Amino acid sequence: MSGIAARAAIRKAGLFLTAASVLSACGGSGGVKKSPLSLLGLGQAARTGYVGTVVADEPIAALAAHDVLLRGGNAADAAAALGLALSVTLPSRASLGGGGACLAWKPGDRDGGRAFLFLPTGDAPQDAQQASASRADRPASAPMLARGLYLMQIRYGSVDFADLTRPAISLARAGFEVSGQLAADLSVVQAPLLADDGARAVFGRADGSALKAGDILRQPRLAGSLERIRSGGVGDLYTGALGQTLVAASNAAGGGLTMAGLRGALPASVAPLTVTSGNVSVSFLPPPADGGYGAAVAWLGLANGQGSSSRGRQAVAAWRASEAGGSVSTQSARAEALLSSGHAPASGGTLPSLPASTSFAVVDRDGESVACALTMNNLFGTGRMAGSTGIVLGASAAHKPGPLLAAAIAHRRADVFLAASAASGQADAADAAAAALTGALGGNVKAMSPTTEAGRANAISCPGGLPGEGEHCRGWTDPRGGGYVSASDGS
Numbered sequence: 001m002s003g004i005a006a007r008a009a010i011r012k013a014g015l016f017l018t019a020a021s022v023l024s025a026c027g028g029s030g031g032v033k034k035s036p037l038s039l040l041g042l043g044q045a046a047r048t049g050y051v052g053t054v055v056a057d058e059p060i061a062a063l064a065a066h067d068v069l070l071r072g073g074n075a076a077d078a079a080a081a082l083g084l085a086l087s088v089t090l091p092s093r094a095s096l097g098g099g100g101a102c103l104a105w106k107p108g109d110r111d112g113g114r115a116f117l118f119l120p121t122g123d124a125p126q127d128a129q130q131a132s133a134s135r136a137d138r139p140a141s142a143p144m145l146a147r148g149l150y151l152m153q154i155r156y157g158s159v160d161f162a163d164l165t166r167p168a169i170s171l172a173r174a175g176f177e178v179s180g181q182l183a184a185d186l187s188v189v190q191a192p193l194l195a196d197d198g199a200r201a202v203f204g205r206a207d208g209s210a211l212k213a214g215d216i217l218r219q220p221r222l223a224g225s226l227e228r229i230r231s232g233g234v235g236d237l238y239t240g241a242l243g244q245t246l247v248a249a250s251n252a253a254g255g256g257l258t259m260a261g262l263r264g265a266l267p268a269s270v271a272p273l274t275v276t277s278g279n280v281s282v283s284f285l286p287p288p289a290d291g292g293y294g295a296a297v298a299w300l301g302l303a304n305g306q307g308s309s310s311r312g313r314q315a316v317a318a319w320r321a322s323e324a325g326g327s328v329s330t331q332s333a334r335a336e337a338l339l340s341s342g343h344a345p346a347s348g349g350t351l352p353s354l355p356a357s358t359s360f361a362v363v364d365r366d367g368e369s370v371a372c373a374l375t376m377n378n379l380f381g382t383g384r385m386a387g388s389t390g391i392v393l394g395a396s397a398a399h400k401p402g403p404l405l406a407a408a409i410a411h412r413r414a415d416v417f418l419a420a421s422a423a424s425g426q427a428d429a430a431d432a433a434a435a436a437l438t439g440a441l442g443g444n445v446k447a448m449s450p451t452t453e454a455g456r457a458n459a460i461s462c463p464g465g466l467p468g469e470g471e472h473c474r475g476w477t478d479p480r481g482g483g484y485v486s487a488s489d490g491s
Contacts, residue, residue: 068164076158298311432456
């Protein structure tokens with residue numbers, strides 16, 4: 001999507017424009033454009049000077065996150081707003097019905113920050129799922145996105161979570177221009193997706209085809225659900241009236257969700273995997289977000305001159321072939337031990353076709369940073385809409401291989417942010433994240449070049465460190481995709 005199209009879409013969503021920042025598309029280069037400044041209810045005028053950098057696969061969501069930074073929010077606030085906005089602008093990969101994983105770090109975090117795991121799984125508990133199995137011809141995952149973003153933001157954020165729903169609500173209600181990424185995803189699954197009446201009503205054109213890039217997408221029902229979350233809190237989706245509506249709509253759509261399953265769908269806050277090379281420490285997503293483990297193996301290989309374009313993919317394949325399961329803490333401890341030993345397996349079979357995902361990263365001027373990867377466990381999840389909620393149901397992980405969710409944040413000691421990366425691209429995600437991080441730590445945006453066929457990375461490089469020399473920070477997104485970089489220059 002061009003900068004003009006992105007601004008036009010946001011203007012239609014009731015957001016407002018100022019000349020407060022520089023927005024760069026596809027790799028941080030390009031013309032100077034005006035940034036939208038939305039009325040988020042944060043009660044502050046726009047900041048001046050460097051406020052932070054946002055990189056994401058979808059332009060409008062990136063701009064919404066940058067507005068939060070302009071209004072005084074921090075990286076966690078901006079990341080939460082970005083994730084919610086993606087549920088509107090890229091529901092093929094980031095619906096409220098899906099989930100993902102995020103890393104968060106701020107200066108002073110001596111334990112490497114925190115990892116927030118909210119992967120979309122099957123409905124739980126198991127007996128409740130089995131009780132509804134007769135209605136579940138296309139089992140849905142429990143909706144984890146809202147709870148996961150909320151947990152991350154309540155730990156690291158600085159404003160009321162309710163205010164961070166406003167950009168997503170405005171975009172869903174007023175509409176926006178379909179991006180190239182969403183249009184491409186629609187074209188891949190057009191026939192099965194439009195076979196669902198609810199999905200066809202939202203994503204179909206009058207001629208029976210799927211929406212194309214530049215078409216206007218409005219989602220008033222989704223706006224209503226987001227408004228319920230804003231006014232009633234995130235809990236309404238899991239224990240309240242909105243949750244009851246979702247369960248009923250899910251059953252009608254063959255998803256088989258239950259209230260017991262929604263109540264039991266809890267995100268986890270755990271220590272990240274942390275590895276060190278020289279004076280640089282890097283935090284990675286831990287298993288079961290095993291793309292982080294693969295990215296760690298690939299990054300260490302690159303740092304030691306032993307890298308290859310598939311080292312991360314091979315490490316994940318070996319991990320999945322040998323992993324016996326267990327709790328999150330057990331898996332994380334095993335992965336940490338393998339990395340520390342220097343003998344992490346770098347080969348061990350192949351990976352099947354994996355679900356699609358999307359990624360983003362945010363850093364604010366104080367050095368707080370968040371990197372996330374989100375997924376629906378399938379393009380558009382189950383391909384069915386949950387009735388009046390407007391939520392696209394994610395696919396149950398019990399019937400799909402796990403996605404590779406890769407994200408990393410690099411820091412010096414415990415007080416200086418240096419770089420962040422996150423990536424999508426099915427089995428290539430781990431290697432793409434590692435390669436982008438290596439380039440970002442080198443301080444050369446051009447070095448963050450594509451190294452895998454399918455991997456699509458987003459990266460932020462601050463070679464002078466944050467807090468400190470924000471004017472030297474640069475963002476990068478793979479030029480083969482539709483990603484966007486948003487950064488303020490203080491003019």
